[in-house]
Amino acid sequence: MARIFEDGFESGDTSKWDAETTTLGTLEVVNKPYAGSKGLKCATQPTNQTANARVEKNISADELWARAYFWIDETLPLTVDYDRFYIIRLQTATEKYIDAGIVRVSGATKWAIIGSEPFDIWDGTQLGTEVTQKSEWVCVELHAKVNNSEGAVELYINDQKVAYMDADASAIDGITSVMFGMTGKATTESAPPSATEYPVTLYVDQCVVADSYIGAEVPPPPPLSEQINEMMNTMISLMMVVLIIRMMSSMLKGLKK
Numbered sequence: 001m002a003r004i005f006e007d008g009f010e011s012g013d014t015s016k017w018d019a020e021t022t023t024l025g026t027l028e029v030v031n032k033p034y035a036g037s038k039g040l041k042c043a044t045q046p047t048n049q050t051a052n053a054r055v056e057k058n059i060s061a062d063e064l065w066a067r068a069y070f071w072i073d074e075t076l077p078l079t080v081d082y083d084r085f086y087i088i089r090l091q092t093a094t095e096k097y098i099d100a101g102i103v104r105v106s107g108a109t110k111w112a113i114i115g116s117e118p119f120d121i122w123d124g125t126q127l128g129t130e131v132t133q134k135s136e137w138v139c140v141e142l143h144a145k146v147n148n149s150e151g152a153v154e155l156y157i158n159d160q161k162v163a164y165m166d167a168d169a170s171a172i173d174g175i176t177s178v179m180f181g182m183t184g185k186a187t188t189e190s191a192p193p194s195a196t197e198y199p200v201t202l203y204v205d206q207c208v209v210a211d212s213y214i215g216a217e218v219p220p221p222p223p224l225s226e227q228i229n230e231m232m233n234t235m236i237s238l239m240m241v242v243l244i245i246r247m248m249s250s251m252l253k254g255l256k257k
């Protein structure tokens, strides 16, 4: 697995990214980390119009994996069917999108992948498992293969594949950029009047884009003091073993005499 790009916002800003978009929203690096000491806060105002607060990296590829950790429970649960927002977006040269997001359908709030045509916005919505995570970081990974007659899109939540669609994606030109954050929301053109005006607040950290599956991160190592303690314990155990061997060996020598 080769990492094409990564950022955990430890620089305190979004300088590693090529663009930021905030429509009725704000972006701010804050002390809310999954790893390190900082993460990115993305917030949008209550509206059923277009709203977003996202960072964007230009990456050209026909196939890639985009993964990040998200803290989203301040926005959940969604209260009205059709309410939906997106958190990872892949843009293609032909202005078509592939989104990973959260959608409320028939009273249930679910993970979903959403593609614009020819991944038609309705036929192309693939629902995943119900969103159950509360007050914890969630590992979200979106995989897409386009510009290919055997196109595919997959969504993984905490290393479990929850949604999948395949299609002839030869009409979709290659991916040109990857976005993380509050990447989009239902608009009035497609949303029925019942769509609620709800605010979205979410946090993002440990964004990675790679040429193959990335997966969840190994938990960070224990603090140094614990590591030193463990090393000391190992050394003491080893010294005890050496001591015992020496004692036994001198006892054997004594017996031989």
Ligand SMILES: [Ca+2]
Binding pocket: 008, 009, 010, 033, 034, 035, 036, 037, 038, 039, 205, 206
């Ligand atoms: Ca971080």
